[in-house]
Amino acid sequence: MSVVQQLKAKDFKSDQEVRWCPGCGDYSILSGVQKTMADMGIPRENYVVVSGIGCSSRFPYYMETYGMHGIHGRANAIATGVKVANPDLSVWVITGDGDGLSIGGNHMIHSLRRNVDMKIILFNNEIYGLTKGQYSPTTPEGTKTKTSPYGSLDHPFNPIQLALGAGATFVARTMDVNPKHMKQVLQAAAEHKGAAFVEVWQNCVIFNDGAYKSWTEKAVRDEKTINLVPGEKMIFGKDRDKGLSTDGCRITVCSAEEASVWDPTVDSAGPAFMMTQLDNEPDMPRPMGVLRSVDRPTLDQQVWDQVGAVTGKKGEGTLKDLIYTPDCWVVE
Amino acid sequence: MSSEELITQDDVTIRFAGDSGDGMQLTGTQFTATTAKVGNDLATFPDFPAEIRAPAGTRAGVSGFQIHFSSHDIYTPGDDPNVLVAMNPAALITNYKDLRPGGIILVNTGAFTEADLKKAELDSNPLTDGTLSGFRVVEEDINQRTMEALADTELSKKDKLRCKNFYTLGMIYWLYSRPLEPTLEWLQEKFKNKPELAEANAKVLKAGYNHGELLRLFQGHYEVPKVHDAPAGTYRNIMGNQGLAIGLVAGARLAGLKPFLGSYPITPATDILQHMSLLKNYDVITCQMEDEIAGICTAIGASFAGRLGMTTTSGPGLALKTEAAGLAVITELPLVIVDVQRGGPSTGLPTKVEQSDLLQAMFGRNGDAAVPIVACASPSDAFDCAVEACRIATQYMTPVILLSDNYIANGAEPWKLPDMDALKPFPVEFVTDPEGFTPYRRDEKLARNWAKPGTPGLEHRIGGLEKDAVTGNVSYDPENHQKMTEIRRAKVLGVRESIPTPEVHGAESGDLLVVAWGSTMGATRAAVERLQKDGVAAGHLHLRHIWPLPKGLPEIFARFKKIVVPEMNTGQLALLLQSEYPEFRFLKFDKVMGKPFRARELKAHFEEILEEKS
Numbered sequence: 001m002s003v004v005q006q007l008k009a010k011d012f013k014s015d016q017e018v019r020w021c022p023g024c025g026d027y028s029i030l031s032g033v034q035k036t037m038a039d040m041g042i043p044r045e046n047y048v049v050v051s052g053i054g055c056s057s058r059f060p061y062y063m064e065t066y067g068m069h070g071i072h073g074r075a076n077a078i079a080t081g082v083k084v085a086n087p088d089l090s091v092w093v094i095t096g097d098g099d100g101l102s103i104g105g106n107h108m109i110h111s112l113r114r115n116v117d118m119k120i121i122l123f124n125n126e127i128y129g130l131t132k133g134q135y136s137p138t139t140p141e142g143t144k145t146k147t148s149p150y151g152s153l154d155h156p157f158n159p160i161q162l163a164l165g166a167g168a169t170f171v172a173r174t175m176d177v178n179p180k181h182m183k184q185v186l187q188a189a190a191e192h193k194g195a196a197f198v199e200v201w202q203n204c205v206i207f208n209d210g211a212y213k214s215w216t217e218k219a220v221r222d223e224k225t226i227n228l229v230p231g232e233k234m235i236f237g238k239d240r241d242k243g244l245s246t247d248g249c250r251i252t253v254c255s256a257e258e259a260s261v262w263d264p265t266v267d268s269a270g271p272a273f274m275m276t277q278l279d280n281e282p283d284m285p286r287p288m289g290v291l292r293s294v295d296r297p298t299l300d301q302q303v304w305d306q307v308g309a310v311t312g313k314k315g316e317g318t319l320k321d322l323i324y325t326p327d328c329w330v331v332e
Numbered sequence: 333m334s335s336e337e338l339i340t341q342d343d344v345t346i347r348f349a350g351d352s353g354d355g356m357q358l359t360g361t362q363f364t365a366t367t368a369k370v371g372n373d374l375a376t377f378p379d380f381p382a383e384i385r386a387p388a389g390t391r392a393g394v395s396g397f398q399i400h401f402s403s404h405d406i407y408t409p410g411d412d413p414n415v416l417v418a419m420n421p422a423a424l425i426t427n428y429k430d431l432r433p434g435g436i437i438l439v440n441t442g443a444f445t446e447a448d449l450k451k452a453e454l455d456s457n458p459l460t461d462g463t464l465s466g467f468r469v470v471e472e473d474i475n476q477r478t479m480e481a482l483a484d485t486e487l488s489k490k491d492k493l494r495c496k497n498f499y500t501l502g503m504i505y506w507l508y509s510r511p512l513e514p515t516l517e518w519l520q521e522k523f524k525n526k527p528e529l530a531e532a533n534a535k536v537l538k539a540g541y542n543h544g545e546l547l548r549l550f551q552g553h554y555e556v557p558k559v560h561d562a563p564a565g566t567y568r569n570i571m572g573n574q575g576l577a578i579g580l581v582a583g584a585r586l587a588g589l590k591p592f593l594g595s596y597p598i599t600p601a602t603d604i605l606q607h608m609s610l611l612k613n614y615d616v617i618t619c620q621m622e623d624e625i626a627g628i629c630t631a632i633g634a635s636f637a638g639r640l641g642m643t644t645t646s647g648p649g650l651a652l653k654t655e656a657a658g659l660a661v662i663t664e665l666p667l668v669i670v671d672v673q674r675g676g677p678s679t680g681l682p683t684k685v686e687q688s689d690l691l692q693a694m695f696g697r698n699g700d701a702a703v704p705i706v707a708c709a710s711p712s713d714a715f716d717c718a719v720e721a722c723r724i725a726t727q728y729m730t731p732v733i734l735l736s737d738n739y740i741a742n743g744a745e746p747w748k749l750p751d752m753d754a755l756k757p758f759p760v761e762f763v764t765d766p767e768g769f770t771p772y773r774r775d776e777k778l779a780r781n782w783a784k785p786g787t788p789g790l791e792h793r794i795g796g797l798e799k800d801a802v803t804g805n806v807s808y809d810p811e812n813h814q815k816m817t818e819i820r821r822a823k824v825l826g827v828r829e830s831i832p833t834p835e836v837h838g839a840e841s842g843d844l845l846v847v848a849w850g851s852t853m854g855a856t857r858a859a860v861e862r863l864q865k866d867g868v869a870a871g872h873l874h875l876r877h878i879w880p881l882p883k884g885l886p887e888i889f890a891r892f893k894k895i896v897v898p899e900m901n902t903g904q905l906a907l908l909l910q911s912e913y914p915e916f917r918f919l920k921f922d923k924v925m926g927k928p929f930r931a932r933e934l935k936a937h938f939e940e941i942l943e944e945k946s
Contacts, residue, residue, distance in 0.1 A: 014793070016805060045788045050633070053796075060793050061806060066785035068636055069795025070629070071659050077594075077626035081633025081641065082785070084619060085592050089637065089785050107629075110622040303617055310612035317614040319585055322578050323715075323749050328568040329369060331559075 007044060009034040014064045020055060025176030025202035029123060030062055032179055033092070036186040037065070042090050049092045050079040052099035055130045056123040056202075059094040073104025076111040079118050080299075087300040090190075091118040097138040098128050101157050105137070109166035114299040115194045121186075122159055122197065125204040126211050133207035145207075160276045160291060163197040164269045170196035171272065171292040175216050176203060181227065181288065188290055194298050215286055228275070228289035233259040236285045244285075246271070251278060264293045337552035338509065343402040344556055345410030346504065349427045350419030350440075352385050352395045355497035359417075360397025362501055364744050366514045368569035371558025372401040375710075375854065376744045377409035377928065382599070382682045389443075389451035391422045403557045407854035409743065411930040415507070417500055419443060419474070422452035428464060436468045436550070438503065440496070442475025470549045474499050474540075481539035485532050495536040502540020509555040512541060563748060570747040572711040572740035573603035576644075576670060579718025580604075581614050583668075584640040586719060587726040588759035590615040592639040594630030596623055596649065599682045600738040601672035604644040624652035628669065632656060635665040636794070638762065638784030640722060644670040647689045648679065650733075654696050657731055661701040661820065663794040664772075664780045666725035666760075668718075669703075673737040673850075675926045684926030685739040687850050688901035693733040694879060694908065700817050702824045704728070705878040707735040709853035712747035714740060717876065723758050724827055729779040735878070737900075739851045739928050766790055771804035778823035825880045833884030834873060841891035842869020843942055847918070849875045849905055851928060852898050858931035863938055870938065878905070881912060889916045896921055896941055898934055 012034040020026045037047055047065035051057035053072035060067030066089075070078045075093045083091045093100075100108050100122045111118070127145065128134040134147040138159060142151040163171045170192040174185040182200065189196035201212045215224040226236035226244060234244040235256045243259020244251050251274060264272060272291040278284040311317075346363070350356040357378055367374050379396040386393030400410030412432040418424035420443040428437060439459060449457060458464060459471065478496040485492065498515075505512060516534055523530035544550065584591035595605040597620065609618045617639070621627045624645055631641030645653060650671045660667045673689045675681025693705050704724045708717035714736060721734040763769060763781040766789030773781050783790035792804060800807035801815050836845070838860045848856040853874050860872040873888060875881070889895055896919040897906040903920035910918050921937050923929055 043788065045786055045791055048637070048785045051795075060795065063793075065791050066636075067791075067793040067795075068633070068663070069793065069797060070632075071655050071796055074625060074629045074656065077621065077629035078633040078636075080619070080621075080626070081592065081594060081630030081635075082637045083633075084617060084630070085634035085637035085639045086784075086786065106622055107626055110626070303619070307612045307615070307617065314613040317611065319582055319755065320752055322581060322611070322614055323568075323752075324566060325568060327365075328566050328749060329371070330566050331371065331562045331564055 007038040009038050011044060012037050012064050014062055016061050018062050019058065021206055023205040024055070025125065025204070026056060026059070026123065028176045028179055028182065029121065029200055029202065030059065032182040032186050033121065034063070035183055036190055039187065040090070040190050046088060047090050047092065048079075048082050049094060050075045050082065051094040052104055053130070054096040054099045054128075056094055056096040057099060073099055073102070074107060075099070076104060076107035076120065080111055080114070080116045083116050083118050083300045084303050087117065087304060093118055093120040095120065095122050097122065097124045097126060097136045097159070101137045101159060101162065109162070112163055112166040112168040112195050112197060115169050115296050117194055117298040117300050119189050119196045120198065122199050123202040124159055124199050125202045125208055127204050127208035129204045129207055158276055158279055159199045161273060164273050164276070164292060168197045168292065169194040169294050169296050170290070172197070172290045173199045173201070173288050175201040175212065175288065177216050178221070185289060188293070192293060194296060224285055225288045226285040228262045228264070228287055228291060230262060230264050230290055230293065232262060234262050235259050246274070249274070251275065251284070253284070264290050267294070339552050339554050341554050341556050342404065343400075343406070344415070344508065344554070345398060345400045345413040346415040346417070347396055347398040347413040347427060347430070348417045348500070349394055349396040349423035350417070350497070351388055351423065352381060352383070352393045353388060354395070354419045355494070356395045356397050356419070359497045359501045360399060361744070362515050362518065363504065363510070364399055365518070365569055366505070366510045367399065367401045368567070368746050369514050370510060371562070372556055373404065373406050373559050373562065374399060374401040374745055375406055375409045376400070377739065378742045379927075380683055387451070389420055389422055389448055391426050391452060394423045394426050396423075396427065401556055403559055404561065405559065407858045408928075408931055411932045415504070417504065419500070420452070421449050421454055421458065424458060425452055425454060428467065431467060433466055434468065436470060437464060438470045438472065438500070440474040440500070441471045442473040468551070472503070472549060477539065477543060478536050481536050482532055485528070485535070487528065487532055491529075492532070495533050498533045498537040499540035502537040503544045506541045506544030507550055507553050509553060512537060566749045567746045568749055569744055570711045570714070571603070571742060571744045572708070572714045572736055573601070573672065573742070574607055575711050575714030575747065576708070576718050576734070576736060577604045577607035577611070579715035580642055580668060580670075580722065581608065581611055581616055582715070582755065583719040583722025586755060586757045587640060587722055588757065589638075589640040589726065590617070591642055592631060592634035593618045593642045593644065594621050594627040594634065595619070595644045596621055596627045598624070598646045598649045600674055600741045601644045601646045601649070601670065603741065604670060604672070624649040625656060628653040628656040628667075631667055632660050632663070632665055635660075635667055636663075636785070640666060640668070640726065642668040642670070644672070646672050646674050647676045647692065650689060650692060651696065655698070657703065658697040658699060658701045659796050660731040661697065661703060662796055662798070664729045664820075665731070666729055667731040668721045668725050668734055669731055670734045670736065672741045673735060675924070681926045683738065685737050685851065685928055686900050686924060686926065687737060687852070688904065688924070689735065690878065690901065690904040691907070693735060700821065702821055702879065703730060704732045704824055704827050704880065705735060706732060706876060707850045707878050708740060709850060709874060709876070711740055711743050711745050715747070715750070719755070720876070726760050727758055727779060727830070728777060728823055728827055729782060730824060735850060737851050762787070763790065770802065772799060772801060774819075777826055778819055828880040828883050831877050831882050833882050834875060836871040836873050836888060838864050838871040839869040840871065842871065843893050844868065844870045844938060845873055845889065845892035845895045846870065846938065847873045847875065847895060847897045847905070847909065849878060849899075852900065855929040855931045855934055856898060859934035859938060862931065862935050868942065875905070878908075886913055886915070889913060894941055895919065896938065898923070898929060898937075900924060900928070
């Protein structure tokens with residue numbers, strides 16, 4: 001392989017003016033993805049960014065890579081076609097809570113179970129932004145939006161639980177207001193061989209401002225979230241004095257010394273799923289970082305292996321073999 | 333007549349009918365394969381219920397397979413059978429009326445108990461109540477004969493009885509002097525790992541054949557000599573879906589590309605996905621996706637990545653693919669969308685034939701989103717049409733809809749294989765030079781250039797939003813949208829520069845022109861030939877290209893006094909022609925009964941038209 005030129009984040013900026021609302025969380029995700037791509041040592045022409053529809057899905061236009069702005073909910077399916085057609089490409093899906101979990105929910109779960117080697121960045125702002133403020137499949141119950149003026153009645157998805165349930169091999173969560181953490185998580189996703197699902201808590205300043213404020217503001221972040229680092233103890237708190245320990249089927253707060261070690265590589269998705277239950281407990285920190293990271297063969301690799309195996313066995317078929325099969329007969 | 337007497341016939345139609353579980357489709361396909369090897373021309377029409385196993389013995393569960401074979405060139409699976417094989421009362425009662433007067437009915441009396449009659453909703457036994465007067469009824473307890481043939485075999489009674497269709501096949505092989513070898517070889521291969529079943533079926537097949545002679549059930553037997561005037565060449569028996577599968581693979585190859593099929597199982601298109609899945613050693617990738625939408629979207633993604641994306645479906649699936657087809661239109665990516673039509677609307681008649689998706693193919697997308705449409709006429713035409721769809725898709729950077737139907741999909745006929753030299757490549761050239769590159773730079777045909785990911789310096793974005801005609805960036809400019817809409821339309825209309833004006837078969841001018849498309853071709857041609865024999869100046873114009881319509885049509889239309897368009901819908905092509913050529917009057921002739929036209933009914937209708945004062 002030829003020497004890859006060291007790329008910088010700016011090499012991934014297209015000449016298009018970024019048109020998200022001032023203060024939108026999308027800006028920091030764009031920057032995080034550009035930095036991560038630059039650091040991967042992959043030639044720029046080998047990146048393909050695919051999106052669906054929604055605010056987040058304008059993303060490919062701002063990236064100086066190959067890209068396709070698809071149709072609503074279908075980015076995962078389009079990206080599957082790109083990756084299976086050419087596994088040498090690094091394929092990234094940009095989607096949102098409406099695009100990826102509502103209209104595109106089916107493609108999301110199937111691309112995760114197939115373990116197509118692509119990076120799925122789901123911008124979760126718990127609202128439909130581009131259509132100007134309707135409740136989404138992650139909007140908490142009771143939320144007042146334009147289509148739920150008396151409060152939303154729908155029970156929401158927890159995106160991490162959905163991904164785990166679908167058999168995802170890599171599941172992680174980060175937030176728009178912590179670029180350093182986001183970079184770590186995106187890097188881990190980029191290095192994962194297989195479908196990598198990353199939920200990004202992203203603030204919509206116009207239609208759902210402050211949705212994550214109680215967890216992400218600097219003043220409370222260390223107390224209200226916990227960064228799960230593979231192989232390290234589960235510690236949180238401003239003074240890093242608290243920990244989480246697993247006790248049978250429960251997770252309890254303990255001292256930092258007593259904290260259990262987090263391991264997202266275990267076969268069972270059970271511990272990760274248990275960790276997501278903390279999202280429902282007001283007094284507990286919400287889990288961030290890498291919740292699951294396991295190895296499983298990817299669909300794209302298996303497809304090509306199978307083509308190779310069948311070709312090895314039957315020999316490369318020619319156009320003539322295809323048409324002139326042994327059951328044909330000749331009329332003189 | 334003695335049983336030894338051999339009578340030569342020129343043209344025979346046989347219908348095998350039985351319960352869904354009786355193996356009639358297998359019996360029919362075996363008879364077809366053998367008949368193809370004998371050198372007859374043939375056409376088949378399988379007709380089966382949507383249910384895999386409707387309640388046994390009921391009318392709803394009757395499965396039929398008709399084969400028309402001949403010593404001369406034929407176009408249809410036959411109007412009325414000479415022979416009906418009825419494996420049970422339901423099969424008999426639902427089919428005997430189609431038989432020609434004096435035709436032979438072979439009945440399996442082993443399935444005519446009181447209970448069997450009741451399941452078929454019969455109050456009296458049609459074998460004894462006079463229902464079948466005027467036909468030559470041959471009664472045989474095929475169940476019993478099968479059990480006797482397998483008396484020494486170590487199989488369960490159920491497994492033994494399952495062999496009964498081979499007894500029937502054996503009898504019909506004797507009746508029409510067909511060799512047993514092709515089926516015996518097939519059995520060896522099919523039951524390679526279950527030799528006891530291969531042996532049992534072979535034994536029963538031979539028993540049926542020998543008893544045909546020994547039991548003197550029939551008054552003599554027949555031969556249908558092979559076609560003598562068949563054009564020299566190599567032939568293969570082909571079914572429509574199979575022809576499409578290999579045509580799509582060949583078409584991609586001729587474009588210098590590797591095919592990618594993203595699909596979802598749907599009757600009657602599934603065989604294409606199944607067949608292409610076998611062809612992995614031809615650089616074929618197939619992905620059975622989670623739904624119709626994912627099928628087309630993966631194909632679009634694969635085309636973006638530089639393969640030739642394809643998706644196969646039927647009417648309801650085409651409806652689901654609508655939005656994504658529009659994405660392929662605006663991103664100007666090559667894509668072949670195959671629609672094997674069936675009866676609609678909605679789930680409609682999933683296993684029956686109709687041509688009612690033409691206007692969906694034409695207009696079924698939001699926005700002004702024209703796509704070229706190609707329609708195949710028969711199983712042997714499927715290969716050429718698939719190659720043609722690949723040519724248009726890649727040469728014009730556009731999705732193409734390729735229409736087939738259930739009648740073509742499951743029908744079989746001998747296919748004269750193309751000379752390899754006659755398959756002209758149409759290689760795609762990917763752009764690699766960054767100098768002056770923009771995604772929507774176009775050639776003289778208005779096709780945009782195609783740069784695939786992985787090519788340095790050509791990074792670009794495409795998508796569903798309108799793009800600037802020059803820079804390829806998102807554009808909401810009013811003049812630009814007008815311009816891009818016109819370019820996309822002109823590009824598709826420009827396809828007509830690359831397609832020939834179709835030839836009129838029959839009279840070049842005169843009283844009646846019959847314009848047909850898709851699988852009505854065979855019956856139309858047969859009907860027009862019969863009219864000509866009667867001295868009528870009638871011509872048949874078959875349209876392979878539905879959109880854009882070929883050049884030169886008004887000149888043809890002007891040469892005839894009347895124009896009629898028979899269709900298995902309520903006049904969709906007629907509507908299109910009427911709007912494109914308002915100076916002519918296009919008469920409609922519709923049939924939406926889930927069954928193909930018969931040549932006889934077409935001829936009768938054409939005669940009525942000819943008699944009417946215009």
